Amino acid sequence: MTAEGRLDRLRKWVVLAVVVVGALTTLTMGGVYALIGIIGGTVAVVGRLLPVSKGSWRTVNIAVLVGCVLVGALGSFQVAVGLALVAWLQVHRSCTGRTPADDRVAILLALLQVLLACIQSISGLLAPLFAAFAVLVPIALVLSHLVESAPRALDPTIGKTPGLGGLWSIGPFTAVLTVVLFFGLPRIQVEGIPSRAAESGLGDKVKLGDLGSLKSNPALALRATVRDADGGLMTGPFYFRGTVFDHYTGDEWQSTLKGQSKRASVGRIDHPDAILQEIVLEPLQDGILVGLPGVVRMAFDDRRRPLHDPNGVWRRPDLSTRLSYVVWSIPRTVEDRPDPLRQAASRVEAVMLREEAWTMLPPNIDPRVGELAERIVTEAGVAGDPAAEALALQQWLRTEYAYTLVPEASEEAQPLSAFLFDTKRGHCEYFATALAVMLRTRGIPARVVGGFYGGEPNPFADWVLVRQSDAHAWVEAWTGGDVWTQYDATPAASAISGPSFFEALSDLAAARWQSLILDYSLETQVMALLDLGSVIRGAQLPAGGGTLTAVGLGLGGTVFGLVAFATGFIALGLGIRFRFGRRGKARVTRELLRARTLVRRRGWDIPEHLPPVEAADWLVDHVGPSAEPLRTLSWLHYEVRYGSADDRDKAAVAREARQALHKTLPKRRRG
């Protein structure tokens, strides 16, 4: 096989690998996009491997185009059709083109597929695909270039099948440089990548029974690292409080106090009882944020201030992306209430309590519910004691009712009546509704809380995983006099099992992808720069104006980086030669250059095109033996530059030769 044939074969396989990687990136987008990727990628690979006749190709061409566009039309129109078009072009190029120019188009199309995946997906699977892409594309381009040049080269070495040698390292080197540039490129702003909000029933309203359908969804809802006041890692399960429903219509819970939200202050707090949670949250409906009960403060990378309503719901209405943030919660049992926000909230709570916001019941409420509550607390002998009544009702529901995700059908008009008096089976939402309504019939303020209960510890990391299937509802009641107390009437579920080995490993990779790549921001960059300490020793971002400082530094860094990049590019373009690794060989060369200058000054114009030794020969021919030192110097230069001679040993000899030339070389007489 000739070198050209070998290179050509290598090129085909590497380009095929690039096409496959491009198609695989579309799989990370899921749904209809993945379908388009599979169709396009499979046909492109088959078309590249098998020689397809023109007739067959025409049929395939039309079929793939129609199929991709039809499938694309089912999804988000612009992206899906764009992706279908790219996939079709890829198929077209793969089935018909065989030249290096076609390869470059195929690589470009694969790059477009990667770009579309970047816009649509945040999957951690993109990490290995990006790495493969960064390694393979340079190698594919090198091979295409060599194969394209080879037919024109009448090179006697062509028959010797020259290996690529160090050229293979271009791929890994480019990949490493990509990583360096990614972290070094200055950021001006960082917006997350929009992703679909999880339908976890944590919006502003939920119909009774809706939560049940979500309990079978194993998708990740959040990751949380929870530490106690001493910094020790806490293990779950945890109640992650999300939304709060205060208004019951008979078949639906609503959160009606959203309009009274106020901006909460942000930033870290130091409190001896504060539980710290580092949370990575998938976007929830209506920008709801979660945290352990008793949230007093939150902090975000972008320092935006969240909203906080009298129900104790925290939210960021503009939130449409995965969010990393820190939460401080102080358990309700702690007497000390230093946080002004908490005090302000309690003042609002007092007003709301006076207005009976949390004891209202729908007018058509089934009277049997109140009667049942009355009977339970009477039988328990706790009537008149709100806390004891709540505990009695909770205990009764836990023991007398059964848990099911699929409640049976009932002839009762109201879902709550069906649960309490007919089926007696339901999921957490039914239990929480029953408890809250029964408490309200007793005149005790109560509200239903929607959130998550669970937390599977990841053995490879500090955090716990909380899934959509951990969505849960419980009750908060005003039974303690000045605090909301949490009650959970749902019977205990089975023990929480941890993720499998590969699931935990995959979760670790996804989390690192999130923290290192997706969440990499201007502030992270600046803080990392400051942490280096060598640039600005001891400098710290001010707590208040950090963003402004960061933006200023970022903009300065951007300008500096662009100027440095442009300068380097221009310098290389101008041919300024950086002498990598030649520092040790400069002395003899410097002596030779000084000797040549001396010769010129003495009036001997050696032709410029002559190499050093030939130039010395020319001078000896014209001057005589007195120019011999230049010849010695020229050979020294060759020995040092192209041989293995040590410059330090030769430098003294070179200097002596130059000095000898200075003494012996006569001036040229003009005319």
Add this chain to the structure above:
Amino acid sequence: MDWLIARLPERYQRAWARRVRVRPTRDGMWFVALLLGVLAASMTTGNNLLYVVLACLLSMLVVANVLAEINLRGLEVRRELPPEAFAGGPSAGWVVIHNTRPRGRAWTILVEDLATTEVEHADNASVLAEGVGLVVHPGEALRVPVRWRFPHRGPCTLGVVRLTSGFPFGILRRSRTVTRVERLLIYPRPLDGGDADRGAGRGALVDTPRRRGTQGELMGFREYVPGDSLRDIHWVTTARTGSPMVRVRSGQVSREVVIRVEPGTGEQLERNIQRATGAVLQHLGWGHAVGLELGEELLEPRSGPRWRRTLLGRLATFGLADTP
């Protein structure tokens, strides 16, 4: 830019002219356009995944630029000129690229010999010869076959050699120039001698055999020379020897011929010189003693390789005003 460069001191102008040139190829233009698009998208959206793609494209650009620079370093060029070169036709020779680097191969080097001796004019100079070397191993030399095409007869000074490479990705074309001054006398383009026979009166020939292809007995064979008629080629011998061979007949040997170049100007003179050159080559190839009448100057008939060079040299410089 030219306005600014023209006002710089001469040494800086020369340094500017000697700079390494970087130009994107057609694919490179697409690459740069894509890079700018991703740059704009990543800056405006802040999407970190787009920053990853941007970093990948930028790193490829950096690697392409640095490797292209390294690829052209330490290359020395030397010409192996053809022993005689005729105007118009291809003259085969070699350009030797010597990779003086201790390590690192030089890949895909396009060598162009330019029709200028001034580096400053390299951009606009026409290309006399070009060839491509796929790989030059460190410390080794690669002989790249090239074919020079000289437009005119007369003394020619070869000067600037341009080395260009699209290595490694084919998205940037980087070139640098090397000055290697060499002088060469370009002989006139030979026209077919048969044409000269038919054009008697306008042409140049005196005392030519009437039917040279068939006159006399077959004395043997010799190699084909420019100007021989294709009818004289002996195909069997040609096939056996591997090179074109023509018949030599008794009427073609031991003849003395004086070829006259009719005076003229411009195109007419060039035409006469070309036909005379064809006739000289033809007769010398047949083994005749050939003389030359150039206006008032008469060169007595002689033969031999040195005489051939003398005749062709006189024809190459005849009528050129600035020729010594």
